[in-house]
Amino acid sequence: MGKTTYMRLKGSQNLRQRLLLSTLSSTPIIIEDIRPDDTWPGVRPHEVSLLRLIEKICDDCVVEINETGTKLKYKPGIVMGGRQLVHDCGVSRSIGYFLEPLIVLGLFGKKPLSIRLKGITNDSKDPCIDTFRSTTLPMLKRFGVPPEGLELKIESRGAPPHGGGEVVLSIPILQNSLTAVTWIDEGMVKRIRGVTFSTRVSVQFENTMLHAARGIFNRLLPDVHIFTDHRAGPQAGKSPGYGISLVAETTSGCFISADTAVSYARGEEEGEIEDEKEELMPPEDIGEQIASVLLGEIEQGGVVDSTHQGLLFLLCALCPQDVSKVRVGKLSPYGIETLRHIRDFLGVKFVIKPDPSTETVILKCVGCGLKNLSRKIS
Template sequence: MGKVSYKRLKGSQSLRQRLLLATLKGTPVLIEDIRADDTIPGLRPHEVSLLRLLETVSDGCHVEINETGTKFRYMPGIVMGGKHLVHDCGVSRAIGYFLEPLIVLGLFAKKPLSIRLKGITNDSKDPCVDTFRSTTLPMLKQFGVPSEGLELKIESRGVPPNGGGEVLLSIPIVQSLTAVTWIDEGMIKRIRGVTFSARVSSQFENTMIHAARGIFNHLLPDVHIFTDHKAGPQAGNSPGYGISLVAETTSGCFVSADTAVSYARGDDVAEIDDEKKELLPPADVGEQIASVLLQEIEQGGVVDSAHQVCGVSSLYVFFV
């Protein structure tokens, strides 16, 4: 076996896109100076977990991380896909952080992918799993991805700080994607949504729905927001609640906004406090996320802010 030639990169910026494109092109990469000057240098737990996820779905993938985590070598393998795969995403970042690159990789696997992801399903940092189900997956159909075999099933909820959620992702394989010219944003024709609550009163969901509808009912009549209250093992390990909304246009565009309310992770707070801070009232949550969705609509465009991964196209040129 000959000597491997690695493409050398620096820093932690756009790490997911770099790994995604390296895997799709089969380009070995060496990334150095990862937060080398930070108080806590090196890769974060969710970034290490992402590398382990790539190993799970690939055959022949090899990762070498130095002791400080400030440098690693990544030798991509063949994305095999397969059934009954399992990956624990941890609680450093939500499952949505892993879904964004995983969905793209799954489309080009050798076999259809079916994987169970464990961790946090809803938080305020990453797009929630409801948004992937209601917005991201329908958007993929615009590019020729078949509906059959494309599914995201939420089996249990999990919010910070302790997670406990599980989802089952199924992705079919495609030979190629269809190029589209997508510039007609259309007019809003309906709004759909779902609220969730875990280890709190189900009345929180009704309050969020009433607050959101109080804003939308002035604009259009076709507004339906469903509830998803979880209890017992399906409620995860921490209390929380939230809402995900999507506006569908006459031209088939989907514009989404979501949020979740829960107690902070240990690394999200600047000081250690034994008393838990009071959570945002559900009425305020409903009003705020409705306003955020209206802001997304006002900005225009065929996709919302969460689905604009502009760095991918520029990085692709870097790998050519």
């Protein structure tokens, strides 16, 4: 065996992406200076949980963290997938944080993946479960991911700070590789769908959010349906909360989403310690606010909303050695970071061309041609 060469990185930002790309490209990494000057230095609980999750679905991966948690050594293994896996995501970040890397890794596994994730299903930091169902999974189908076996079931909801939600994610494996896309027509919005949720609060909260959001959309288009998902008992998790996820579907089959959730603060983040008895934002304001956010995302143009830019670029970069071409609105900071990481790990560079007439950006790249080599050849 030759000596392993590690790619050296610094800082705590975008740890998820670094781990994901390191695994896909089989590049061992060492990350140093992880929050060395913080009151609590080193890796956070949700980052450790993500490493444990990667260990569950991969064989032979090696994770070493030093005593202070400021240095992480990661040597990727083979993505195995597997059925009936269970992972507790903890309550420091929601399940949405874990889903994006998990979905991409699952596609390149040896066996299809089916995993039960426990924790927080809806919060204001990460995309909520409903957005993954309505927007992220349909986006994968564009790239040739088989729709059979691709699903996300919500067994119970969980709001911060105590969570208690459970979802079951099923991801099929790619038979060979993804399909390159030319996806630059965002079309016109033809309908708006959405879902409001509430746990351990009155169902009236949902109706108020729903009417407030519809009040804005109905002036613009007639086809607006927002469903309610009120949970009670064990299905409502352990904390009170409510929220809304909206999706605009366009004539060319794009899904643009926006979501938020309101609950009592977790309280352990410094500078954000809030009193348990604080007033939560009224549901009416939330409905109006998220409707405006969605209109803002639509106005920006592009085939995906700003939260999905990173995933879109990643899927383009993993395509066969063929040209993919996509249109997005203003590049989000996360999207820009993703482009840098793709260049470093996969060697894929995007040609970025602003389109002044629509104020959007067109990106082109030739994929790295990642194939699913770990699947069983029948």
